[in-house]
Amino acid sequence: MPNKPASPGKAASIYDVAKEARVSVFTVSAVVNGKTHVTPRFRERVEAAIRKLHYRPNLLARSLAKQETHTLGMIVPDISNPFFPMVIRGAEEAAQRHGYNLLLCNSDDNQEKESNALELLLAKRVDGILFTKVFSDLKPAVARMIRESKIPFVLMLNNNLKIARDAVVADDYRAAYEATMHLVRSGRKRIALLGGPPKVSNGEARLQGFHDGLKASGLSFDPSFVFEGDYRSETGYTVGKRLLQRWPDGVYSANFLMTVGLLRAAQEMGLACPDDFGTVNLDDYPWLDILRPKLTTVELPKFQLGQEAVRLLLDRLAGYAGPGILKKLLPELRIRESCGFQLRRPPASARR
Amino acid sequence: MPNKPASPGKAASIYDVAKEARVSVFTVSAVVNGKTHVTPRFRERVEAAIRKLHYRPNLLARSLAKQETHTLGMIVPDISNPFFPMVIRGAEEAAQRHGYNLLLCNSDDNQEKESNALELLLAKRVDGILFTKVFSDLKPAVARMIRESKIPFVLMLNNNLKIARDAVVADDYRAAYEATMHLVRSGRKRIALLGGPPKVSNGEARLQGFHDGLKASGLSFDPSFVFEGDYRSETGYTVGKRLLQRWPDGVYSANFLMTVGLLRAAQEMGLACPDDFGTVNLDDYPWLDILRPKLTTVELPKFQLGQEAVRLLLDRLAGYAGPGILKKLLPELRIRESCGFQLRRPPASARR
DNA sequence: TTGTAGGCGTTATCAA
DNA sequence: TTGATAACGCCTACAA
Numbered sequence: 001m002p003n004k005p006a007s008p009g010k011a012a013s014i015y016d017v018a019k020e021a022r023v024s025v026f027t028v029s030a031v032v033n034g035k036t037h038v039t040p041r042f043r044e045r046v047e048a049a050i051r052k053l054h055y056r057p058n059l060l061a062r063s064l065a066k067q068e069t070h071t072l073g074m075i076v077p078d079i080s081n082p083f084f085p086m087v088i089r090g091a092e093e094a095a096q097r098h099g100y101n102l103l104l105c106n107s108d109d110n111q112e113k114e115s116n117a118l119e120l121l122l123a124k125r126v127d128g129i130l131f132t133k134v135f136s137d138l139k140p141a142v143a144r145m146i147r148e149s150k151i152p153f154v155l156m157l158n159n160n161l162k163i164a165r166d167a168v169v170a171d172d173y174r175a176a177y178e179a180t181m182h183l184v185r186s187g188r189k190r191i192a193l194l195g196g197p198p199k200v201s202n203g204e205a206r207l208q209g210f211h212d213g214l215k216a217s218g219l220s221f222d223p224s225f226v227f228e229g230d231y232r233s234e235t236g237y238t239v240g241k242r243l244l245q246r247w248p249d250g251v252y253s254a255n256f257l258m259t260v261g262l263l264r265a266a267q268e269m270g271l272a273c274p275d276d277f278g279t280v281n282l283d284d285y286p287w288l289d290i291l292r293p294k295l296t297t298v299e300l301p302k303f304q305l306g307q308e309a310v311r312l313l314l315d316r317l318a319g320y321a322g323p324g325i326l327k328k329l330l331p332e333l334r335i336r337e338s339c340g341f342q343l344r345r346p347p348a349s350a351r352r
Numbered sequence: 353m354p355n356k357p358a359s360p361g362k363a364a365s366i367y368d369v370a371k372e373a374r375v376s377v378f379t380v381s382a383v384v385n386g387k388t389h390v391t392p393r394f395r396e397r398v399e400a401a402i403r404k405l406h407y408r409p410n411l412l413a414r415s416l417a418k419q420e421t422h423t424l425g426m427i428v429p430d431i432s433n434p435f436f437p438m439v440i441r442g443a444e445e446a447a448q449r450h451g452y453n454l455l456l457c458n459s460d461d462n463q464e465k466e467s468n469a470l471e472l473l474l475a476k477r478v479d480g481i482l483f484t485k486v487f488s489d490l491k492p493a494v495a496r497m498i499r500e501s502k503i504p505f506v507l508m509l510n511n512n513l514k515i516a517r518d519a520v521v522a523d524d525y526r527a528a529y530e531a532t533m534h535l536v537r538s539g540r541k542r543i544a545l546l547g548g549p550p551k552v553s554n555g556e557a558r559l560q561g562f563h564d565g566l567k568a569s570g571l572s573f574d575p576s577f578v579f580e581g582d583y584r585s586e587t588g589y590t591v592g593k594r595l596l597q598r599w600p601d602g603v604y605s606a607n608f609l610m611t612v613g614l615l616r617a618a619q620e621m622g623l624a625c626p627d628d629f630g631t632v633n634l635d636d637y638p639w640l641d642i643l644r645p646k647l648t649t650v651e652l653p654k655f656q657l658g659q660e661a662v663r664l665l666l667d668r669l670a671g672y673a674g675p676g677i678l679k680k681l682l683p684e685l686r687i688r689e690s691c692g693f694q695l696r697r698p699p700a701s702a703r704r
Numbered sequence: 705t706t707g708t709a710g711g712c713g714t715t716a717t718c719a720a
Numbered sequence: 721t722t723g724a725t726a727a728c729g730c731c732t733a734c735a736a
Contacts, residue, residue, distance in 0.1 A: 011502070013729055024707045029731065037705060054500055059475045060421070061729035064412045064712050080437040082639075089432050092458065101472065104456050106444065120453065123411045148406055150361055233638060260639045267642075286585060287434075287612045290619075292644050365713055376723045381715065389721060413713030416728050 012053035020049035032057055063125065071101045072313060073121030073129040077109040081231075082256065083283060083302065084132070087156070090306025091130060098314055100127070111139045118145055128313040130306075131164065132156040134231065135197040138163060152316035154309045158201045165324035166312040170300040172202040173209040175331040179252040179280035179298050180213025182333060186341035188250030188278050192225040192243050194236065194262060195254045206254060229258045236261020244269055250278045250339070256285065259295065274340035284334055293337035301329050364405035372401035384409055415477065423453045424665060425473030425481040429461040433583075433609065435635060435654065436484070439508070442658025443482060450666055452479070463491045470497055480665040482658075483516065484508040486583065487549040490515055504668035506661045510553045517676035518664040522652040524554040525561040527683040531604040531632035531650050532565025534685060538693035540602030540630050544577040544595050546588065546614060547606045558606060581610045588613020596621055602630045602691070608637065611647065626692035636686055645689035653681050 014032075018025045023042055030038050031046040038046075049055070063069040072095050076084045092102050103126055105117035121129055128151050138160075146153055146163060153164035161167060176193070183191050193210045196203055211221050227243045229235040236258030243251065244266055253259040259281040266273060273279050274293055284299035308327050335341060366384075370377045375394055382390050383398040390398075401407070415421040424447055428436045444454050455478055457469035473481055480503050490512075498505055498515060505516035513519060528545070535543050545562045548555055563573050579595045581587040588610030595603065596618055605611040611633040618625060625631050626645055636651035660679050687693060 014731095015729080025730080026707060026732085027705090030706090033731090039705070042706085056471070056475050058416075058477060058729050059472075060412050060416045060477055061712090062731075064410075064416055064714090065729080065731045067712070069412070079431070080441050082434060082437075085432040085434075085437060089458070102456075104454075106441070119408070120411075123408050125410060125412055150363070257639065260642050263642045287609065290612050290615045290643060367713080377714085378716090378723060379721090382722090385715090391721070394722085410713050413728090414715075416712090416730090417714040417716080419715095419728070 011058070012055045013058070014055070016053055017046065017049045017055045020053060021045040068127055069125050070099055071103050071124070071126045072310065073103050073105065073117075073124075073126035074132070075105045075107050075114065075117050075121070075129065076132045077107055077134055079104070079106055082285060086302035087132070087306040090303035091310045092306070093303075094307040094310035094314075098310075100310075100314070109135060111142070115139060115142050115145075118142060122149055122151075126151070128152045128154070128317055130154050130156060130309050130313060131158075133158040133160075133163075135200045137199070152313055154313045154316075156305065156309050159326055160201050161324050161326065166316065166326070167324075168305060168309045168312060168327040168329065169202065170305070171205075171328040171330055173205040173212075174328075175282055175298045175300070176206045176209030176252060176254075177213045177216075178209075178331065178333050179282070180210050181217065182280055182296065182335065182341065183250035183252065183278055183339060184213070184217040184219065186250070186274075186278050186339040188248075188339070189219060190225070190246075190248045191219070191250040191252065192227065192246065192248035193252050193254075194227050194229055194239065194243060194258055196228070197230045198228050210252065229254070231255045231257060233257040233261045237265050240265035241269070244271060244277070248277055250280075252280050252282075254282045256281060256283050256288075274338050278339035278341070280339060282331075296336045296338045296341070297334050298331045299334055300331050305329055363410070364407045365410070366407070368405055369398065369401045369407045372405060373397040420479055421477050422451055423455050423476070423478045424662065425455050425457065425469075425476070425478035426484070427457045427459050427466065427469050427473070427481065428484045429459055429486055431456070431458055434637060435607065438654035439484070439658040442655035443662045444658070445655075446659040446662035446666075450662075452662075452666070461487060463494070467491060467494050467497075470494060474501055474503075478503070480504045480506070480669055482506050482508060482661050482665060483510075485510040485512075485515075487552045489551070504665055506665045506668075508657065508661050511678055512553050513676050513678065518668065518678070519676075520657060520661045520664060520679040520681065521554065522657070523557075523680040523682055525557040525564075526680075527634055527650045527652070528558045528561030528604060528606075529565045529568075530561075530683065530685045531634070532562050533569065534632055534648065534687065534693065535602035535604065535630055535691060536565070536569040536571065538602070538626075538630050538691040540600075540691070541571060542577070542598075542600045543571070543602040543604065544579065544598065544600035545604050545606075546579050546581055546591065546595060546610055548580070549582045550580050562604065581606070583607045583609060585609040585613045589617050592617035593621070596623060596629070600629055602632075604632050604634075606634045608633060608635050608640075626690050630691035630693070632691060634683075648688045648691045648693070649686050650683045651686055652683050657681055 014025050014028050017028045023046060027038060027042055028046050031043050074091055095102050103121060107114035107117050131153055134157050143163060155164040155167035157169055159167050159169045180191060195206055214221050225248060227239050229239050240262035253262055271277060281295045281297045284297040288295055312325060366377050366380050369380045375398060379390060379394055380398050383395055426443055447454050455473060459466035459469050483505055485507060486509050495515060507516040507519035509521055511519050511521045532543060547558055566573050577600060579591050581591045592614035605614055623629060633647045633649045636649040640647055664677060
């Protein structure tokens with residue numbers, strides 16, 4: 001039974017348009033969805049009515065009817081961590097291009113918020129979910145929700161394929177390896193690692209890359225030069241102090257915020273970078289070039305990270321049912337000043 | 353007529369639960385929504401069925417039926433501009449606390465994307481919209497959409513109350529005034545303004561604050577020391593070069609990204625901060641303290657900006673129908689090193 | 705090519 | 721306190 005006529009304070013519905021154009025809702029629907037089966041005269045009448053009533057399809061109703069929302073959920077730890085905005089832009093760009101929208105949630109790497117976010121996304125019936133999980137384990141309840149939900153998940157920055165079938169990660173082994181090699185190339189011999197939290201999927205790879213980089217350079221691996229942080233600036237500071245007390249001459253720091261803390265600790269201790277110790281930092285930002293010294297970094301392709309994740313998700317949505325896919329994104333070493341490395345060696349007199 | 357029994361691949365509906373618990377959908381709905389009118393025995397049966405079937409209410413259907421989504425739309429120029437994440441967090445926090453979610457869109461300060469974003473939010477039937485608009489004018493079509501939509505809008509960083517009834521902005525007059533005064537206090541006499549784009553709502557206030565600051569200090573206002581940018585780093589660089597060629601000894605730069613460009617330009621020109629020119633930068637970040645010199649800034653309360661905006665919106669949603677409200681957030685001067693100002697004057701021998 | 709009517713999963717109004 | 725049943729706005733077989 002058709003709805004009532006458009007009341008003054010409410011948005012026009014497809015029925016209002018149909019009545020105004022003296023056609024059926026079917027015809028209106030056909031016009032709105034760009035079907036070709038409509039006679040020009042009818043089409044014009046409908047379009048005129050749409051303009052007149054300022055009709056705008058109700059996406060809620062459409063989603064309910066079609067059983068798909070064309071919306072992708074995305075859970076990130078914290079949008080105010082400067083790492084994530086570009087990941088989100090990458091995801092958004094890829095999603096938009098295929099007619100999908102992004103519904104974003106912050107989890108603060110907190111089990112409960114994570115669970116709430118997931119609950120919300122599932123209740124809103126998103127078509128698939130990008131789950132960015134840097135550290136901490138999965139609450140069993142959350143793991144179960146993922147398993148029981150019938151929609152595809154793509155894990156980001158976490159390669160625990162027991163959680164989801166597909167994942168896209170940075171190649172942490174490679175990043176640590178490259179960083180370590182560069183520190184060695186810059187003449188460093190007592191190299192420390194300021195890593196992420198322990199027991200994380202990428203922690204092992206990073207440690208291994210660090211280890212192998214030292215070995216390949218003929219240096220020995222000393223576990224007491226390995227320090228664990230949690231990617232936050234304060235921790236970079238406190239752990240950085242302990243770390244610097246061991247007098248390393250090189251540090252690989254596994255994210256930018258921790259590097260900020262590390263440099264603050266160094267300053268308080270009267271240590272200069274790169275003179276007293278060199279630094280390679282994971283992940284780069286356009287505004288870093290006003291830092292002195294300019295940071296030598298291993299950049300992860302953040303934008304691409306988001307893009308690829310969406311691509312995997314859309315493949316599943318398009319029906320791909322093959323085995324799980326793990327994409328590793330290659331990091332890129334960007335040599336600047338914080339290691340004191342020069343491609344062209346300075347004259348011997350000026351060498352350190 | 354009740355729906356079919358739960359098919360294997362689909363989520364359980366309220367009907368499935370009702371059948372499983374041998375009650376009506378009404379009772380299930382009452383339990384789900386925490387009504388008190390349900391007999392304990394019925395309630396238990398329903399809850400057991402919910403657990404068994406992993407039932408989760410479909411928010412699409414609920415929104416359609418209740419004609420409200422409990423979702424607020426938010427349009428920001430660019431999430432990867434480090435200014436906005438904290439604004440978003442503030443808005444999100446306030447929204448969550450009142451049972452609302454945020455649906456985020458990037459406009460890239462681009463008329464078409466802005467229009468698309470608005471269209472999407474309206475089609476998704478959000479209950480209200482936070483519209484962050486730093487610069488550029490409103491396309492007539494967009495202005496019309498806002499006017500015709502029956503939902504409340506709150507404008508952010510833009511006080512054009514012809515667009516929306518309520519708005520929350522930073523006090524740009526005050527920020528510019530304070531910054532200018534501080535530059536003068538630091539002994540600067542040839543002070544330049546690196547502002548935002550022209551013809552923007554806050555442009556005039558900023559210019560006036562700058563002007564009044566000079567006047568109050570007995571300095572004369574020279575229009576050729578006023579430069580216009582667009583809040584991007586590249587522009588800070590190019591405009592910064594022109595600006596520095598006029599040999600100012602102080603610059604008020606109206607956002608962080610432009611300051612980055614400005615400092616890069618200065619470096620290329622062999623100019624040192626704060627020795628050759630002092631700088632006050634609008635808007636502060638926790639990781640700025642590893643910059644040398646540490647930037648003296650006028651911070652805008654970003655988190656609070658988002659919070660207050662949501663508060664205004666929720667007031668409208670709660671039925672407030674009074675006159676429009678314009679909230680101005682007071683900036684906060686944070687004195688550090690980039691002006692060369694010392695609270696405790698150094699011995700005369702060391703003075704500049 | 706166009707129209708009719710039933711379904712999507714809720715809430716809400718009336719009866720019972 | 722509970723239960724049928726009609727909205728909510730759209731899509732889509734199936735019929736005409």
